[in-house]
Amino acid sequence: ATPTSIMVGTGRAAELGILFQKGEALQTLRDVDVVALDKTGTLTKGKPELTDFVVSAGFDRAETLRLVASLETHSEHPIAEALVAAARGDGQALFEVLDFVAAPGYGVSGRIDGRTVLVGADRSMTKNGIDISSFSHQAAALGDEGKSPLYAAIDGRLAAIIAVSDPIKETTPQAIKALHALGLKVAMITGDNRRTAQAIARQLGIDEVVAEVLPDGKIEAVRTLRSGGRKVAFIGDGINDAPALSEADIGLAVGTGTDIAIESADVVLMSGDLNGVPRAIAISKATIRNIR
Ligand code: ADP
Ligand code: MG
Numbered sequence: 528a529t530p531t532s533i534m535v536g537t538g539r540a541a542e543l544g545i546l547f548q549k550g551e552a553l554q555t556l557r558d559v560d561v562v563a564l565d566k567t568g569t570l571t572k573g574k575p576e577l578t579d580f581v582v583s584a585g586f587d588r589a590e591t592l593r594l595v596a597s598l599e600t601h602s603e604h605p606i607a608e609a610l611v612a613a614a615r616g617d618g619q620a621l622f623e624v625l626d627f628v629a630a631p632g633y634g635v636s637g638r639i640d641g642r643t644v645l646v647g648a649d650r651s652m653t654k655n656g657i658d659i660s661s662f663s664h665q666a667a668a669l670g671d672e673g674k675s676p677l678y679a680a681i682d683g684r685l686a687a688i689i690a691v692s693d694p695i696k697e698t699t700p701q702a703i704k705a706l707h708a709l710g711l712k713v714a715m716i717t718g719d720n721r722r723t724a725q726a727i728a729r730q731l732g733i734d735e736v737v738a739e740v741l742p743d744g745k746i747e748a749v750r751t752l753r754s755g756g757r758k759v760a761f762i763g764d765g766i767n768d769a770p771a772l773s774e775a776d777i778g779l780a781v782g783t784g785t786d787i788a789i790e791s792a793d794v795v796l797m798s799g800d801l802n803g804v805p806r807a808i809a810i811s812k813a814t815i816r817n818i819r
Contacts, residue, residue: 536814544782544797545807552793555777556811558758561735562706562804563749565763565771566717566724569781569801570731571693573605573764577613578674579690581665586686589617594644595679595689597622602635606677609691610646631767632718632741634677645680648720650739652678652685662688670722673730695731698800703731705805716740716748716761716771745771762796762804764788779804 533554537547547553567573582588596614599607601624614621627637633654634647645655649666652659657680659666665688666676674690706713714735717724724738737748745763749771752759761768761775764784769791772778780792783799796803 532814536810540807540810543803543806543810544800545803545810546782546795546797547793548795549793552777553811553814555758555793556760556808557815559711559760559777559808560757561712561714561752561759563714563716563735563737563752563759563761563771563775564801565745565761565765565768566715566719566727567605567693568764568784569762569768570699570715570727571695572799573693575605575609575675575691575693577609577689578692579665579669580613580687581662581689582687583661583685586681588687589619591679591681591686592617593619593621594639594642594681595646595687597639598624598627598635598637598644598646600624601627601637602629604629604635605693606675606691607635610689642682646677646689648677652680655680655683657683657685659685659688661685666720667722670720671726673723673726675719675723695727696799696801698802700731702801702804703733705802706808707732709805709808711808712757714752716745718742718767742767743770746774749774760804760808762801779807 536553582591592614596611599610622639624637629635634651636645669676669690674692677689679687712734715733716737718740721738724736728736740748758776760777761771762779764781766785766787769787772791778792779794780788782795782797
């Protein structure tokens with residue numbers, strides 16, 4: 528590729544809000560076979576809302592929500608913001624928390640008013656010896672609706688099943704269609720529940736799902752997708768997407784994401800609109816075609 532044609536291609540991309548941070552990226556993109564996307568904050572808005580909060584027998588809903596939200600004021604996870612907002616919306620004053628611990632990919636715990644409170648994914652409960660089978664029907668139904676189920680335990684007893692729902696960005700369905708029109712496979716990589724991930728993938732027509740990935744597991748997920756010599760582009764926004772952005776044949780960061788994701792990427796999509804991905808690939812193909 529000549530420097531001039533690369534300049535023309537990157538200039539055209541820049542007009543569309545697609546920033547090539549590395550020159551080679553324009554040449555690599557045209558060879559991509561699989562586009563793998565992070566779910567939360569990439570396919571979705573990354574702004575979940577509380578949709579369901581069902582307590583076990585013997586637990587008071589308002590009191591349990593208050594304990595959960597108090598704990599979550601110490602977490603920066605988007606799920607935490609949803610729970611705190613819901614409790615504040617109910618006009619609840621929150622409690623002081625001692626010994627707060629965040630376990631990435633699992634959940635959070637702490638001591639409130641002499642009680643031990645744990646909030647998180649199913650694996651967080653299992654790890655702490657809490658049986659969640661009494662909510663297995665609810666969890667499956669919530670997952671099938673594309674909602675993310677999580678749980679709260681108080682003093683070692685299962686207190687509630689909670690669900691949050693993170694809306695899909697309005698621009699995402701069109702972007703997936705455009706990727707398919709380019710003949711590419713589309714995959715989703717997420718730390719979220721498998722049923723939830725599959726429900727969202729079904730809605731969007733996504734071909735492959737890698738779910739329940741721990742924060743340091745996205746790199747392995749990208750390696751698996753690359754097997755058989757497939758060229759993989761990964762798109763993400765979060766701190767835990769940074770290693771996968773480097774591991775992929777080409778990494779594209781959502782400009783609304785974290786600094787570390789942007790630094791690790793070859794290409795930055797200035798807006799959150801994923802239509803930048805098929806556009807960038809089309810520009811890559813056109814540029815290289817002109818050269819040859
Ligand atoms: P994702 O970005 O896909 O949600 P994470 O690795 O951040 O992936 O989290 C995985 C899962 O762990 C979440 O879907 C949620 O169930 C649970 N989790 C993580 N942090 C929290 C938190 N602060 N409160 C409740 N659950 C949490
Ligand atoms: Mg994300």
